[in-house]
Amino acid sequence: MTYQQTIQLKNGARCCLRSGTEADGQAALDNFILTHAETDHLLTYPDESTITAAEEGTYLKDKAESPNEAELLAVVDGVVAGTAGFSAVGSAYKLQHRAEFGISIARAYWGLGIGQALTAACIDCARKAGYTQLELDVVADNASAIALYKKFGFTEYGRNPQGFRLRSGGYQELVLMRLGLS
Incomplete structure (x- = not known):
């Protein structure tokens, strides 16, 4: 699923929210490793990542071409400041209404409104993809x-x-949350 929007951050900088492309593989991977090193609030430790930049690029390309999944980048001054996306929970009929949401922002960009903008963009895209529940x-x-x-x-x-x-x-205790999209 493709997406693009430019927003103004709380510090006045401009931020492009857009679908990742194959060419973004290294920058997105660098952001992944950075964000996973900066906090214990994400799923993995940075050294657990075995994906290559080329594989990340293919992943981003596949998400951009998908009719029902997305991976968005927040780009500030040419730097990937954060990523967010959603994926189908499963392909079985009983699961087709559900998508999983994930987001990470580099610490240097916390508090500028990127998380809010990426969350809103993913909710919008998930609705357009036909999901009725985001988790x-x-x-x-x-x-x-x-x-x-x-x-x-x-x-x-x-x-x-x-x-x-x-x-x-x-x-760490996890809080399970859901949003109805219908």
Whole structure:
């Protein structure tokens, strides 16, 4: 699914929200590794990534060509500041109404409105793709993310007290949230 929009950030800078392309593979991969190193709120540690820049480029190309999935980049001054996207939960009829949402923003760009803009763009695209439910998991102590999702109408439907296991020891609780799109 293709998407493109230019927005103005809270600091006055311009940000292009757009579908990733094959040529964005290295920049998107660099952002992935950076964001996963900057916080424990994301699914993996940066050293767990085995994807190459070429494979990331193919992934972005496939998402741009998909009628029902998307991966969007937030580009500020030629730098990928963040990514967000949604994917089908499954292809079985009983799951076709559901999509999973994910987002990450580099710490240097937190608080500028990129997360809000990417979330809104993905919700819009998911509706256009025909989904009636968008889902996500968020670490329970990530108050700013939970506030953002609630602002868009996501509601909690459960918790997993040991959702993420940390290398440093212990667990992080995950909040399961959903948004009805119909």
